[in-house]
Amino acid sequence: MERLSRTIKPAPSRPIKVVQFGEGNFLRAFIEPFIQTLNEKGLFDGNVAVVQPMPFGRVKDLEEQDGLYTLILEGLDQGEVINQNRLIDVISGFYDPFKDYEGYLNLAKDPNITTIISNTTEAGIQFLEEKVSTKITPTSFPGKLLMFLKTRYDVLGQKASLDIIPCELIDYNGKTLRSVLIELANYNGFDQAFINWMSESNRYYNTLVDRIVPGFPRENHSALEEKFGYLDHSMVKGEIFHLWVIEGPKGLNERLPFDQAGLNVYFVDDFKPYKERKVKILNGSHTAMVPVAYLSGIDTVKESVNDPLVGKFIRSYIFDEVIPTINLPKEDMDKFANSVLERYLNPFVRHELMSIALNSMSKYKSRILPTVEETLEKGSMPKCALFSLASLLVFYRGKRNDEIINIQDDQVFIDLFNDLWAIGDVTNLVKTVLSSKHFDSSWLMNEKVVHFVTSSVQDILTLGMREALKKMMEV
Numbered sequence: 001m002e003r004l005s006r007t008i009k010p011a012p013s014r015p016i017k018v019v020q021f022g023e024g025n026f027l028r029a030f031i032e033p034f035i036q037t038l039n040e041k042g043l044f045d046g047n048v049a050v051v052q053p054m055p056f057g058r059v060k061d062l063e064e065q066d067g068l069y070t071l072i073l074e075g076l077d078q079g080e081v082i083n084q085n086r087l088i089d090v091i092s093g094f095y096d097p098f099k100d101y102e103g104y105l106n107l108a109k110d111p112n113i114t115t116i117i118s119n120t121t122e123a124g125i126q127f128l129e130e131k132v133s134t135k136i137t138p139t140s141f142p143g144k145l146l147m148f149l150k151t152r153y154d155v156l157g158q159k160a161s162l163d164i165i166p167c168e169l170i171d172y173n174g175k176t177l178r179s180v181l182i183e184l185a186n187y188n189g190f191d192q193a194f195i196n197w198m199s200e201s202n203r204y205y206n207t208l209v210d211r212i213v214p215g216f217p218r219e220n221h222s223a224l225e226e227k228f229g230y231l232d233h234s235m236v237k238g239e240i241f242h243l244w245v246i247e248g249p250k251g252l253n254e255r256l257p258f259d260q261a262g263l264n265v266y267f268v269d270d271f272k273p274y275k276e277r278k279v280k281i282l283n284g285s286h287t288a289m290v291p292v293a294y295l296s297g298i299d300t301v302k303e304s305v306n307d308p309l310v311g312k313f314i315r316s317y318i319f320d321e322v323i324p325t326i327n328l329p330k331e332d333m334d335k336f337a338n339s340v341l342e343r344y345l346n347p348f349v350r351h352e353l354m355s356i357a358l359n360s361m362s363k364y365k366s367r368i369l370p371t372v373e374e375t376l377e378k379g380s381m382p383k384c385a386l387f388s389l390a391s392l393l394v395f396y397r398g399k400r401n402d403e404i405i406n407i408q409d410d411q412v413f414i415d416l417f418n419d420l421w422a423i424g425d426v427t428n429l430v431k432t433v434l435s436s437k438h439f440d441s442s443w444l445m446n447e448k449v450v451h452f453v454t455s456s457v458q459d460i461l462t463l464g465m466r467e468a469l470k471k472m473m474e475v
């Protein structure tokens with residue numbers, strides 16, 4: 001079978017208008033299909049250049065297929081099975097700044113470019129003290145973007161401003177990227193006129209993205225290639241559901257009218273309620289279920305929701321503990337939560353709990369702790385959220401029966417748990433972790449909370465996860 005290319009699947013050529021930092025699964029299952037929809041509906045006429053932010057990545061693979069790849073979207077929509085295969089054809093620029101920095105800087109001079117999009121993971125938008133220049137490729141994503149903007153400004157002047165739309169899952173991603181760029185420009189002694197242009201004339205947006213994208217369909221890619229009649233190394237699979245909430249300067253909806261194209265994209269004045277809803281309900285329940293379900297012998301999200309006991313725990317966490325803390329109409333919350341549960345049951349997606357488990361200590365803090373604190377403040381006990389914390393402490397012991405759990409988190413946490421579990425004093429372990437600087441929460445030091453978490457840990461250790469969970473749910 002031949003490799004997918006524009007020779008076997010001719011595709012329209014268009015000017016490059018979007019520069020995308022990151023060529024990961026998520027962006028390829030989210031941004032490119034959106035741009036393609038705009039093109040197909042005659043609402044835009046532009047392609048995407050992908051920039052590989054790291055020395056290793058998929059730009060070469062994409063280039064070998066002339067930017068073409070197949071997107072597989074599968075899922076349930078109100079009970080109906082939807083299965084779409086789409087050939088994505090909007091990538092036509094390929095840049096690896098570690099191999100061709102000059103070529104990358106030349107891209108910045110293109111007057112057709114209107115938009116920057118990025119997803120460089122939560123680790124990407126960070127200030128790194130680095131000297132940037134036209135000679136050596138900057139290490140960080142902000143370093144690369146800074147040199148892109150500087151080159152553009154030097155050649156095209158004031159009018160070269162752009163819409164800058166980051167998709168990283170960090171708070172206020174646009175605002176944060178802007179401040180990191182300013183800090184880095186100052187650190188490098190760039191002139192004030194450039195810094196003013198960079199910070200004031202370019203338009204930065206805060207965004208919230210939502211689509212579950214498990215990535216390359218390892219389980220059936222050969223069968224799919226047989227069906228399509230070509231080899232595709234960049235095939236990507238995601239769920240049907242998608243949501244993009246964009247907050248920022250007015251006018252973007254005219255330049256990129258995703259909403260008019262029928263996409264679930266909202267241009268809003270305040271993205272906070274959407275973010276809170278998504279992070280608390282979806283990401284929060286993901287993180288809450290991981291240690292409970294995994295130590296119950298379950299490996300995936302779908303099995304967790306389908307399991308009578310663990311499923312009951314997940315629902316109780318969402319409906320009894322999380323939803324009452326969100327200041328939005330209850331009816332809308334219930335609807336959103338039910339759609340999240342439907343997404344979890346997507347028969348076509350195998351979402352491994354262990355892939356969500358990565359960095360669970362930080363995830364607990366950002367996704368669940370606000371629910372814990374707000375519930376305690378109202379005088380109620382967030383039992384499921386705290387039972388999940390107790391389970392997390394046991395999970396970080398690194399054992400599921402005789403099987404070793406490969407804990408992936410900051411070395412500081414791994415060392416801390418290794419030490420605490422080696423001592424084996426549960427009371428001390430719970431107190432140490434709950435009062436840690438990491439959580440920085442006086443609520444977690446509350447006597448009743450410490451007592452509940454300590455007895456839950458003891459129950460999990462003596463009765464096993466399922467019996468301990470049953471006991472907690474019955475009380």
Ligand SMILES: NC(=O)c1ccc[n+]([C@@H]2O[C@H](COP(=O)([O-])OP(=O)(O)OC[C@H]3O[C@@H](n4cnc5c(N)ncnc54)[C@H](O)[C@@H]3O)[C@@H](O)[C@H]2O)c1
Nearest residue numbers: 022023024025026053054120121122123124141211212213
């Ligand atoms: N996959 C999903 O279901 C999903 C859904 C919504 C959001 N997200 C978020 O999107 C991000 C990317 O997910 P993905 O599935 O595309 O992963 P991926 O591994 O396919 O892609 C990661 C991308 O980030 C870049 N990157 C990694 N570390 C970096 C760093 N330190 N600096 C600069 N760039 C860096 C890589 O070069 C690559 O382009 C994750 O942080 C995830 O939280 C993922």
Ligand SMILES: O=P(O)(O)OC[C@@H](O)[C@@H](O)[C@H](O)[C@H](O)CO
Nearest residue numbers: 209210211212283286355356358
């Ligand atoms: O991607 P992570 O590791 O930050 O988090 C795991 C999941 O909670 C996350 O990927 C969700 O599936 C996604 O945020 C849905 O839009």
